Amino acid sequence: MAANAKAEPLTNGKLKLMICDDSNIIRRKIERELKIDRLQVIATAANGKLAVEAFRKEPADVVTMDITMPEMDGIECVENLVKIKPDVLILIISALSDKATAIEALKKGANGFLCKPFTDRQLTEALEELLRGAGNDD
Amino acid sequence: MGILDLGRYKGIVWAITGFLVAFIAILALNHGIAGLFADDVAGVKFLSQMRTQPAEIQANARTITERLQAGEKVDDAIEALRSSATAYDHAFIGLAGGMVSDNSGATIGVSALNDAEAKAMLADGEKVWKEYKAKLDPILRFSGSPYAAEAPAPAAPAPTGKNAAAAPAAEKPAGVQLSPRGRRLQTALVELNTFAAASQAQLSQISTKLAGQVEESSKGNAALLRGVQIGGLLAALALLGALFFYFARNLRKEEMVSSRARKETADILRTVNEGLFLLDKDLKLGSERSMALNTIFRKEDFMNLTFDSLLKDIVPEKTLKTAMDYVALLWGERVNEKLVKTINPLNEVEVHFDNPAGGFDTHYLEFDFNRVKSDGSLSHLLVTVNDVTKRVMLSRELQESQEKAQAQLDLLLRILHVEPDSLTGFLTDADVSLKMVNSILKEPAREETAFRAKIDGIYRQVHAVKGEAAALGLKTVEQRAHAFEESLSDLKGRPTLSGSDFLPLVVKLDDLFNHLAQVREMLGRLVDLHHAIAARRTSGGGQVEAAKVDQWLAGKHDQTMQMKALPTQQPQQEAEAAVGLERTLEDLAARVASSHSKQVSLKCTGLTEVPESYKRAVKDITIQLVRNAVVHGIETPDQRVKAQKSETGFLGVEFTQRGEEGFELVVQDDGRGLQLDRIKEVAVERGLITPAQAALLDPRQTMALIFRPGFSTADRVTTDAGRGAGMDLVRILVAELGGRVGLASAGGRFSKFKIWLPSPSRAVAA
Amino acid sequence: MMTKVELETFVEGTTNYFATAANQPASVGSPYIVQEGRPTVQEFTGLISIAGKRRGIVYFTASRPMLTVMLMRMGETELTQENMCDLVGEVANTISGNARRDFGKDFMISVPTVVAGEPEKIVTPDNTRSFVIPINWRSHSAQLVVCLE
Known part of the structure; x- marks a missing residue:
């Protein structure tokens, strides 16, 4: 997996966001409720495989990622995305059925976790926290 | 940190600045005094030179006299006299202004020349010199040849060694013929020589005295310089001492502050209710931890314990593995601490401690992890542990009671077929029974016998309620009454009884009251429904809109409809009560x-x-x-x-x-x-x-x-x-x-x- | 619905106070329910309000003679109105502390207020039964009243 993707910033200076979730409702909800000016949705993907393809063409700066998806699940997808662009920020958005799975995704390189179902405010806060910096706690 | 915001280093900066300023001041003073000292030395040298000047003038004058006698050329000798006189004159002018010239020709102020005594002496000297100058004047103005025209030009220079002997001015060699101007020069020379001989001692003495005075002042300056140097040394030592004292005091203060902080930390760790400890990179517990840990984990020894071994025996293996993964993630730089709190596997974890009396004690612990950074990099994880057993139990109870409430409603809906009048009768009776239970409870009791005496009475009332409820098929009421009986039997079997043991009873009583109130409410709706249906029948074939029935079912009572329905109901009621028991x-x-x-x-x-x-x-x-x-x-x-x-x-x-x-x-x-x-x-x-x-x-x-x-x-x-x-x-x-x-x-x-x-x-x- | 754990927590908070501060444990009397009307209020009452999952009040009410003896047992020589108010306030504080410890996340618990006399100032939520738990101490009897929706 060569890091052959071209990472051109958007002309308006915003960060690029990709939404990856097999539920159309969730994808639309995230798109609709995105209240952060610094982010612009450049792609949505219904499974991990599509997400990786889209990411190769145009890597996003920030990704929201479901875990249970057909074709390629969120954990494998995270692993691939991080290989392509090591500084990508990934927020896992998943129902909290199994903490061990969520932790697995974090081990592969995701930065944070948001539990489904989430409110508009929780989403905004989580994304803002994500942008504040991975690994930063102050 | 701003320039002026020196924080804790303020003291040190001020002390060092003070030391440097003092040091520079002493150096400057030293330098100034040393300069004065050099000036005085130059002054003394100048004055001793000046002392010899009158003799030089005199010698030059004598040379002219000798040349005249020998008939030699006098021009260069007059020039020599002029030069020495001018130098002496300049010296006087300078001294009058307190200034002297050193070897290089620069003028130097000598303060010692400015005092009154020196001035008086200088004034005396100037007076003498003025007269001296008057005598010199005619000689210095002389130009041309002093000899008569026939006098031969000097054939050879006069032997220089001859002028060492001071011969009388009048003595003249034979054969020299002076011109009238020459004779006048000779006369002036004789006068000058006479005056010079008379004044030389005086002038020399003045110079000597002045030199003495300057030397005196120079000695004073030397002493001052020594004093300043010693003073400076002492001041520097004192400052050094002060600095040392200051630092020592600050160190002591800091030591006190930090020991107080250490004590406070220890106090906090001893008294805080939460379990607190630090984890290092090897996941070892730090030496500082709160005493509450002992209670929470039921052990005393945490030395060299790893996080893994702390949890190993009390949580299932799978939880342990997930927990260790989670902690490892927190050590990584990639995850955002705040965004992973929700998947903390040790947030409300069920743990089991061995009970010495056999079996396990189940508790719920809540772990919270926070990154601790020092110098910008992650040094420790601060772990907070709380025993949240009560909270968990409570929230479960709440949840259970909510579920129960739901179940009640379902059951109530199912028992809607119960004859309303039987139900009304039951509710009235049950209410009386429960009130009786409450009044039995209310009887004050302090002694065990008093508590024990209540049990049978309560039992009979509750049992009656249970019986009737069972008869009507009111399962939910029956179950509650049954549970109440169970509690009573439990109390009966206890060796000792107190009010605390009765707390479950009031809770159950409250529950029964609540439940019966719900049944009553349901019954109200049921009666309304009956009336609605009756009204529909009487109005002949479903004329009442379905919406009305829905309203009744939803508990929205329609007053007018009820009024209309009631009269038909009333007369039957008596007979139905008896039929009620039969049914x-x-x-x-x-x-x-x-x-x-x-x-x-x-x-x-x-x-x-x-x-x-x-x-x-x-x-x-x-x-x-x-x-x-x-x-x-x-x-x-x-x-x-x-x-x-x-x-x-x-x-x-x-x-x-x-x-x-x-x-x-x-x-x-x-x-x-x-x-x-x-x-x-x-x-x-x-x-x-x-x-x-x-x-x-x-x-x-x-x-x-x-x-x-x-x-x-x-x-x-x-x-x-x-x-x-x-x-x-x-x-x-x-x-x-x-x-x-x-x-x-x-x-x-x-x-x-x-x-x-x-x-x-x-x-x-x- | 009132749960056993809740009731026990409040009772424990109260008896704790007697065991530790008044140097003599109190015994719990026979608890009962007040369905209608006001539960007992004696001369001095320390009260906390509760919000959150449950709403209502919890109070400890005691007579002047009882508080007098308590103060004396505690070594207090000034048997003033202020000190008695202080004392019931302290009991309420202990109850609140216990409740905070046990249900901190579910309940919001106010700081204690003290009422001397004036039972009309103590308002229980409408249509809510109150639990009255007599607290017997020496020959005296105080009440812990728990009234939560």
């Missing part, structure tokens, strides 16, 4: 029979004749007896067939007036009758009698055992029977009314309970 008993018998796989047919007579004041008691008694008969008396169909009886058992309830005196209530069945041996066995098991006593009992005495408190022949405790309160209750109710109980039974054939009750007026009199 209650029928329902009860059928329900109990089906749950015991039995068949029974109930025949009631005369129940409408029960006087108002006995209704309650008769209801309670018949419910108990009917239930008992079905559970204990009637056999299963195949047993009955074997005994050559019909499959369906017969059960009769009969209420009749017995003359003026009173009433008779008979409840009989065609079942197996009372089994005397079984009754004896149970009585012995229950500790009511000893085996020896059992052997001596006759049939009548044996039958009486079933009325003893605590007797029950049912093997399992169920809501239908068991517990033994049933017959005891019958006995008490009858006794309260002043009646009697009779019992007849034939093994395999029947049992017959005959209860005599006095007429109400007599009962009151009795």
Whole structure:
């Protein structure tokens, strides 16, 4: 997996966001409720495989990622995305059925976790926290 | 940190600045005084040179005199005299202004020349020199040749060695002819020589004295310089000492502050309720931790413990693995600490501690992890542990009670078919019973006996409620009353009793009150629904809109509709109350029979004749007896067939007036009758009698055992029977009314309970 | 619905105070329910309000003679009105502390207020039964009243 993707910033200076979730409702909800000016949705993907393809063409700066998806699940997808662009920020958005799975995704390189179902405010806060910096706690 | 914001280093910066300023000041002073000292030295040198100048002038004048005598050329000698006189004159002018010239020609101020004594001396010298200059003047103005025209030009320079001897000015060599101007020069020279000889001592003395004075001042300056140097050294030492003291004091202060901080930390760690510890990179527990950990983890020794070994024995393996993964993630730089808190696997984790008395103690612990950074990099994880068992239990209780509430509603909806008037009657009675329970509770009690005395009374009330609820098929009420009874039995078995033990009772009582209120509300809606349906019927074929019915069902009472419906309802109510008990008993018998796989047919007579004041008691008694008969008396169909009886058992309830005196209530069945041996066995098991006593009992005495408190022949405790309160209750109710109980039974054939009750007026009199 | 754990927590908070501060344990009397009307209020009452999952009040009410003896047992010589108010306030504080410890996340618990006399100032939520738990101490009897929706 060569890091052959071209990472051109958007002309308006915003960060690029990709939404990856097999539920159309969730994808639309995230798109609709995105209240952060610094982010612009450049792609949505219904499974991990599509997400990786889209990411190769145009890597996003920030990704929201479901875990249970057909074709390629969120954990494998995270692993691939991080290989392509090591500084990508990934927020896992998943129902909290199994903490061990969520932790697995974090081990592969995701930065944070948001539990489904989430409110508009929780989403905004989580994304803002994500942008504040991975690994930063102050 | 801003320039002026020096923080804790302010003291040091000020001290060092002070030291440097003092040092520079001393150096400057030293330098200044050293300069003065050099000036004085130059002054002394200048003055000693000046002292020799008059002699030089005199020597030059003498040279001119000698040249004249020898007839030699005098021009250059006059020039020499002029130069030495000018130098001396300049020296005087300078001295008058307190200035001297050093070797290089620069002028230097000498302060010592400025005092009054020196000035006076200088003034004297100047006066002499003025006269001296007057004598010099004619000589210095001389130019040309002093000799007569015939005088030969000097053939050779005068031997220089000759002028060392000071010859008298008048002496002249033979053959030299002076011109008149030459003679005048000679005269002036003679005068000058005379004056010079006379004044030289004076001038020289003045110079000497001045030099002495300057030297004196120079000595003073030297002393001052030494003083300044010593003073400076001392000041520097003092400052150094002060600095040292200052730092020592600050160090001590800091030491005190940090030791206080350490003590505070220790205090906090000792007293804080939370378990606190630090984890290092190797996941080892730090040495500083709160005492609460000991209580939470039930151990004293945490030295060199790893996080892994702390949890190993108390959480399942899978949880442990997930937890270790999670902690490892926190050490990584990639995850955002705040965004992973929700998946902390140790947030409310169930742990099990070995109980020394056997088994496990289950607790719930809450772990919280926070990154600790020092110098910008992650150094530790701060772990906070809380025992949240109570909280978890409480939230479970809350959740359970919510679920229960949901279940209640479902059940209530299912029992909507219960006859509304029976239900109303039950609710009224139950309310009275529960209020009675509450007033029993309210009786003040301090001693154990007082607490124990309450139990039986409460038991009877609750048992009656349970019986009626069972009869109506109100499962939810019955279950609650049953649970209440269980608590009471539990209390009865306890060796000691106090008010705290009664707390569960009030909670259950409250629950029953609540529940009955819900039933009442449901009943209200049910009645409305009945009326709605009735109204629909009377209005002839579904004229009432379906929406109205929906409204009633939703609990929105329509006043006008209710008013319209009520009058038709009213007259029937009396008759229905009696029919109510009959139906209650029928329902009860059928329900109990089906749950015991039995068949029974109930025949009631005369129940409408029960006087108002006995209704309650008769209801309670018949419910108990009917239930008992079905559970204990009637056999299963195949047993009955074997005994050559019909499959369906017969059960009769009969209420009749017995003359003026009173009433008779008979409840009989065609079942197996009372089994005397079984009754004896149970009585012995229950500790009511000893085996020896059992052997001596006759049939009548044996039958009486079933009325003893605590007797029950049912093997399992169920809501239908068991517990033994049933017959005891019958006995008490009858006794309260002043009646009697009779019992007849034939093994395999029947049992017959005959209860005599006095007429109400007599009962009151009795 | 009131739960056993809740009730026990409040009772424990109260008895704790007697065991530790008044140097003599109190015993719990027979608890009962007040359905309608006001539960007992004596001369001095320390009260906390509760919000969150449950709403209502919890109070400890005691007579002057009882508080007098308590103060004396605690070594206090000034048997003033202020000190008695202080004392019931302290009991309420202990109850609140216990409740905070056990149900901190579910309940919001106010700081204690003290009422001397004036029972009309103590308002229980409408249509809510109150639990009254007598607290017997020496020959005296105080009440812990728990009234939560």
